[in-house]
Amino acid sequence: MNIKHSLQNFLFRARRYLHLNGSKQQSVTTQPKADKQTPSLQLKGQIQLSALQDTQEVAGLCKVLYTIQLQDGENLADNKLELQVLDQNNQVLHQQPLNPEQMGEENWLALNSHRLDNGALALKVQLLVDGQAQLAAVLNMTIDNSGELAERVKHSLARAESPKVITGDCNTTLFNFGDEAVVPWFDRADAKQRLAAKAEKDPFVKEHLNNFNDFLDEGYMVVSGWLDDEFIDKLNSEMDDAVAKKIQDYEIGSSQRIMGLHNRYQNINKLWRLPKVLQMLEHIFEDAPRPCQTLTYVYGSQQSYHQDTVHLTPFPAGYMCGVWVALEDIQAGSGELRVLKGSHRLPRIYRETVDCPQVFNNQWDQFATTVDQKWQDMINDNNFEEMSYLAKKGDILIWHENLMHGGSLRENIDQSRRSIVSHYFAKGGLGFYDSSGMPAILL
Numbered sequence: 001m002n003i004k005h006s007l008q009n010f011l012f013r014a015r016r017y018l019h020l021n022g023s024k025q026q027s028v029t030t031q032p033k034a035d036k037q038t039p040s041l042q043l044k045g046q047i048q049l050s051a052l053q054d055t056q057e058v059a060g061l062c063k064v065l066y067t068i069q070l071q072d073g074e075n076l077a078d079n080k081l082e083l084q085v086l087d088q089n090n091q092v093l094h095q096q097p098l099n100p101e102q103m104g105e106e107n108w109l110a111l112n113s114h115r116l117d118n119g120a121l122a123l124k125v126q127l128l129v130d131g132q133a134q135l136a137a138v139l140n141m142t143i144d145n146s147g148e149l150a151e152r153v154k155h156s157l158a159r160a161e162s163p164k165v166i167t168g169d170c171n172t173t174l175f176n177f178g179d180e181a182v183v184p185w186f187d188r189a190d191a192k193q194r195l196a197a198k199a200e201k202d203p204f205v206k207e208h209l210n211n212f213n214d215f216l217d218e219g220y221m222v223v224s225g226w227l228d229d230e231f232i233d234k235l236n237s238e239m240d241d242a243v244a245k246k247i248q249d250y251e252i253g254s255s256q257r258i259m260g261l262h263n264r265y266q267n268i269n270k271l272w273r274l275p276k277v278l279q280m281l282e283h284i285f286e287d288a289p290r291p292c293q294t295l296t297y298v299y300g301s302q303q304s305y306h307q308d309t310v311h312l313t314p315f316p317a318g319y320m321c322g323v324w325v326a327l328e329d330i331q332a333g334s335g336e337l338r339v340l341k342g343s344h345r346l347p348r349i350y351r352e353t354v355d356c357p358q359v360f361n362n363q364w365d366q367f368a369t370t371v372d373q374k375w376q377d378m379i380n381d382n383n384f385e386e387m388s389y390l391a392k393k394g395d396i397l398i399w400h401e402n403l404m405h406g407g408s409l410r411e412n413i414d415q416s417r418r419s420i421v422s423h424y425f426a427k428g429g430l431g432f433y434d435s436s437g438m439p440a441i442l443l
């Protein structure tokens with residue numbers, strides 16, 4: 001597994017190097033033809049292709065899974081194998097060498113859909129053997145990167161010559177994170193003036209002006225009264241059910257989080273798409289929000305201070321928010337959420353910033369000595385005020401993507417701290433998980 005990933009990583013970096021040095025791969029519109037001198041191979045097998053996104057409305061990075069399955073007995077150890085990705089006009093979007101060991105394994109590629117035209121796309125993935133197209137599969141989809149943010153992102157990615165297809169490692173070198181043209185309004189020097197102008201125009205912004213000011217000044221806001229007790233009781237019952245069923249081997253009393261319960265439970269799904277939260281995020285992003293994941297905690301997480309930036313990475317930077325919902329009155333000593341006020345203005349730390357390798361198989365050792373260490377140094381070098389969050393049942397905290405936050409120590413180990421965290425990206429941008437180098441899976 002590691003050898004495979006190192007090879008993919010090496011190939012990725014080699015391509016990037018060539019790219020930066022001007023030897024950009026040319027797109028060709030013809031299918032590779034067999035050499036007339038050699039008898040053509042008739043390979044038997046198939047390619048399985050699927051997208052982890054609604055293919056009717058593909059936006060941002062679309063994770064596509066492919067498995068090349070050869071019929072028993074086919075041995076390609078001595079052949080030159082390549083993966084080719086094309087559009088319906090046979091325009092080559094991407095080509096890369098493949099290892100024989102990759103046959104039969106599930107692999108991923110990320111379609112960088114802002115780099116393609118909106119509208120119908122027949123994505124073709126094929127195997128080339130010694131330059132000859134052998135097996136192919138087609139996935140039909142509709143690309144829809146529309147709106148003002150998507151337009152700005154399209155131009156930014158075009159200027160940066162961001163690849164149309166990404167494999168092996170999604171990271172910050174593929175996009176121009178320094179592009180001033182895509183900085184969100186709330187991260188700009190004139191954010192306060194922009195907010196005042198928004199409040200003039202929009203009653204929702206006017207009503208929540210204090211919340212928006214908190215978001216600008218402190219990096220988070222807290223809203224109360226959006227959830228009624230009856231709904232919260234239903235959420236708690238769903239959490240109890242997940243605990244009783246030991247979903248994801250949940251160990252009662254532990255700090256373990258249960259992931260993705262919105263896929264299983266109706267009310268958690270409803271919370272994940274709560275109209276009021278979406279409306280608030282729409283004002284923050286000036287674009288529609290796309291829910292990403294849910295994390296359910298029965299007890300405190302005890303996570304150390306971190307920025308989400310490196311784990312749930314939006315491009316452009318800033319276009320991701322975390323939303324933390326209290327399902328009970330939170331008690332001191334339960335491992336309450338804590339945040340460092342104003343820390344969202346710290347530099348963003350990515351793998352590239354501190355030369356940290358991709359994290360595979362939950363091996364966080366190098367991440368700890370690079371990224372974690374850098375976070376700790378930044379916290380020590382500053383003097384942020386800590387806010388220990390004793391939320392009331394139903395309170396909702398929304399944090400800026402770069403805010404330092406974490407869970408306190410569970411001093412009272414028996415005290416629960418029931419909460420659900422969801423993360424949201426902006427529809428016009430794109431998302432990936434920089435720490436693991438994977439494209440994000442978004443609704």
Ligand SMILES: O=C(O)CCC(=O)C(=O)O
Pocket residue numbers: 295297300301302303308322336337405406407408419421
């Ligand atoms: O709830 C907590 O203690 C921390 C949650 C968190 O850090 C996150 O979801 O990013």
